[in-house]
Amino acid sequence: MSTRALPTASALETARVVLGVLIPTIAKGPIIRRPRIVGLVARWDLDARAVGIFRRLQEKYPDGPLLLKLPVRDQAILLAPADVDTVLGGSPEPFSPASSEKRAALSHFEPHNVLISRGPVRSVRRALQEQVLDTHHPVHHLAEWFVPVVRQEMKDLLARAERTGTLPWDDFLDAWYRVVRRVVFGDHARDDKDLTGMIIRLRKDGNWAFLKPVRSRTRARFLQRISDELANAEPGSLAAAMASAPRGDGAEPTEQVPQWLFAFDPAGMATFRALTVLATHPEALAAARREIDGDDSGRRVLPYLRAAVLESLRLWPTTPMILRQTTRPVQWEHGLMPDGCGVLVYAPYFHRDERNLRGAHSFLPERWLTNEDAAWPLVPFSDGPVICPGRQLVLLLTSAALASLVDDHDFSVHSGQRLDPERPLPGTMDNYSITLRVSARR
Numbered sequence: 205m206s207t208r209a210l211p212t213a214s215a216l217e218t219a220r221v222v223l224g225v226l227i228p229t230i231a232k233g234p235i236i237r238r239p240r241i242v243g244l245v246a247r248w249d250l251d252a253r254a255v256g257i258f259r260r261l262q263e264k265y266p267d268g269p270l271l272l273k274l275p276v277r278d279q280a281i282l283l284a285p286a287d288v289d290t291v292l293g294g295s296p297e298p299f300s301p302a303s304s305e306k307r308a309a310l311s312h313f314e315p316h317n318v319l320i321s322r323g324p325v326r327s328v329r330r331a332l333q334e335q336v337l338d339t340h341h342p343v344h345h346l347a348e349w350f351v352p353v354v355r356q357e358m359k360d361l362l363a364r365a366e367r368t369g370t371l372p373w374d375d376f377l378d379a380w381y382r383v384v385r386r387v388v389f390g391d392h393a394r395d396d397k398d399l400t401g402m403i404i405r406l407r408k409d410g411n412w413a414f415l416k417p418v419r420s421r422t423r424a425r426f427l428q429r430i431s432d433e434l435a436n437a438e439p440g441s442l443a444a445a446m447a448s449a450p451r452g453d454g455a456e457p458t459e460q461v462p463q464w465l466f467a468f469d470p471a472g473m474a475t476f477r478a479l480t481v482l483a484t485h486p487e488a489l490a491a492a493r494r495e496i497d498g499d500d501s502g503r504r505v506l507p508y509l510r511a512a513v514l515e516s517l518r519l520w521p522t523t524p525m526i527l528r529q530t531t532r533p534v535q536w537e538h539g540l541m542p543d544g545c546g547v548l549v550y551a552p553y554f555h556r557d558e559r560n561l562r563g564a565h566s567f568l569p570e571r572w573l574t575n576e577d578a579a580w581p582l583v584p585f586s587d588g589p590v591i592c593p594g595r596q597l598v599l600l601l602t603s604a605a606l607a608s609l610v611d612d613h614d615f616s617v618h619s620g621q622r623l624d625p626e627r628p629l630p631g632t633m634d635n636y637s638i639t640l641r642v643s644a645r646r
């Protein structure tokens with residue numbers, strides 16, 4: 205085995221990555237977004253610039269992972285598509301998703317969650333998540349409960365929006381949280397804003413990872429609330445599916461639930477962003493409406509709208525940094541990656557590569573319905589054995605929500621960030637700034 209180290213970026217190149225990619229991405233808030241910073245990043249086009257920094261590095265170091273010259277730890281970035289397959293396919297061993305910074309961040313609210321677990325308990329927790337979230341089925345076994353919830357909440361939202369003629373992001377998010385609480389815990393939790401508030405507070409701490417002490421008492425209270433919900437789970441909820449699922453030793457069901465509450469947030473963001481694109485891209489909207497008109501699945505199987513959400517996540521990935529850490533030294537063709545080395549897949553760099561993707565900056569849901577990008581890493585939900593186990597459930601609920609919204613209503617951008625279908629889509633979509641104009645469809 206060669207002991208040659210991997211190629212290493214210069215101090216200047218490393219500084220560019222830190223200042224131009226890592227700091228803006230982390231400042232936006234890895235665990236819960238900071239709206240004001242998202243606004244600044246959008247205004248200064250920092251996400252698009254970050255992609256440019258990676259592209260220039262790739263032109264100089266085309267093959268294999270590149271080590272950064274950081275004083276604090278070993279950290280590699282991936283620039284070649286094949287390396288993404290190697291790392292995500294080689295998870296959780298030797299590329300563990302339980303990286304130090306992720307453990308520090310998520311420990312604020314779910315210290316025993318699968319995503320930051322290692323060893324045999326990871327498999328037990330993963331198996332439980334897959335079973336409850338029905339990972340391998342496009343239509344969740346509780347869809348007959350969930351889809352009507354989405355339809356009803358979107359109908360109520362539209363009734364309110366019609367009165368004012370507008371739909372700001374905050375109103376959409378309130379309605380989305382109602383969907384999430386009903387899907388996760390059942391109808392009784394519909395208006396339980398305290399529960400959402402508790403996890404929002406803990407997630408804000410999570411943004412600071414090691415830099416903020418864990419609020420142990422708030423966390424204990426929050427986890428106790430979830431434990432009580434599981435003990436009295438309402439039929440037709442994910443909690444009920446969790447309560448009745450067989451589980452192995454160390455599964456820690458209570459601590460698997462906060463990840464759902466947390467991760468439904470980006471699903472709402474992706475839905476609102478897709479809605480904004482549909483509002484400004486008449487051809488895509490027409491395709492969506494054709495699908496809705498011809499639907500005989502009760503809104504459970506809407507491939508074009510699912511693809512629209514995937515395309516929203518490709519353009520604006522809600523997990524832009526997929527992180528891994530090696531659990532032993534790993535030999536690559538061009539050198540050795542040390543044990544404990546952080547590995548970063550910066551998704552926007554791959555997702556917006558116009559050298560390798562048709563219409564990299566355009567909204568083309570069709571790409572998800574064909575094999576055209578099969579050889580390219582489009583990884584909004586990650587990939588390999590650690591791929592998001594909630595992917596299908598997310599696509600079910602978000603496509604049903606979009607269908608309810610665009611079926612009988614027209615939308616346009618009332619205020620906030622503008623999107624022009626004739627121009628490349630921006631590197632950042634500042635959903636917080638956007639208010640849509642709404643009217644009943646004639």
Ligand code: HEM
Pocket residue numbers: 301318319320330333337463464465467468470471472474517522523526527583584585586587589590591592593594595597598
């Ligand atoms: C748009 C919405 C979502 C996106 C983009 C997303 C994306 C991701 C990504 C990228 C990962 C893997 C991280 C990694 O490889 O390190 C992940 C993991 C995970 N996601 Fe999601 N997620 C979403 C929503 C959800 C929802 C709603 C749930 C549950 C209801 C969920 C449950 C999980 C779980 C349990 C894991 C950990 C998997 C493991 O460690 O094996 N996600 N998600």
